[in-house]
Amino acid sequence: MFLNEGRPLLYLLNQITPRSSYIAHLLAQSEEGSVNESLVDPLTERELEILHLVAQGATNRDIAEQLVISLGTVKGHLNHILSKLDAQNRTEAVALGRELRLL
Structure with a gap:
C-alpha cells in the first residue's frame, strides 16, 4: 500500500466482504507487526x-x-x-x- 493512502484504502477494504484470500491477507497485515519493518527502506x-x-x-x-x-x-x-x-x-x-x- 502507498503510505499516504494507507488509512483510506484500509477503510475501503474493510467495507468489502473479503471475497479473496488476498484482501484478507492485506487486512491481516495492516493490523500486525511493526510498520517500520514493512517500509521499503526502514528507518534506522x-x-x-x-x-x-x-x-x-x-x-x-x-x-x-x-x-x-x-x-x-x-x-x-x-x-x-x-x-x-x-x-x-x-x-x-x-x-x-x-x-x-x-x-
Whole structure:
C-alpha cells in the first residue's frame, strides 16, 4: 500500500466482504507487526531517535547537541527520514510517523 493512502484504502477494504484470500491477507497485515519493518527502506535506530526528538519539538541544533553529532549529520539523517517516509517537511514526517505507529 502507498503510505499516504494507507488509512483510506484500509477503510475501503474493510467495507468489502473479503471475497479473496488476498484482501484478507492485506487486512491481516495492516493490523500486525511493526510498520517500520514493512517500509521499503526502514528507518534506522538513529533515524527513529531523531524523528522522536523532532516530534518533541527539538531543533536541528538541539538534536546535534543532545546526540553529540554535527549539525550536518542531523540534516543528513533528516533528509533520509523525509525521503523514506515520502514527507515534504518535518511536520509531515512527524504526522506520518504517528500514523505509522513509529512514534
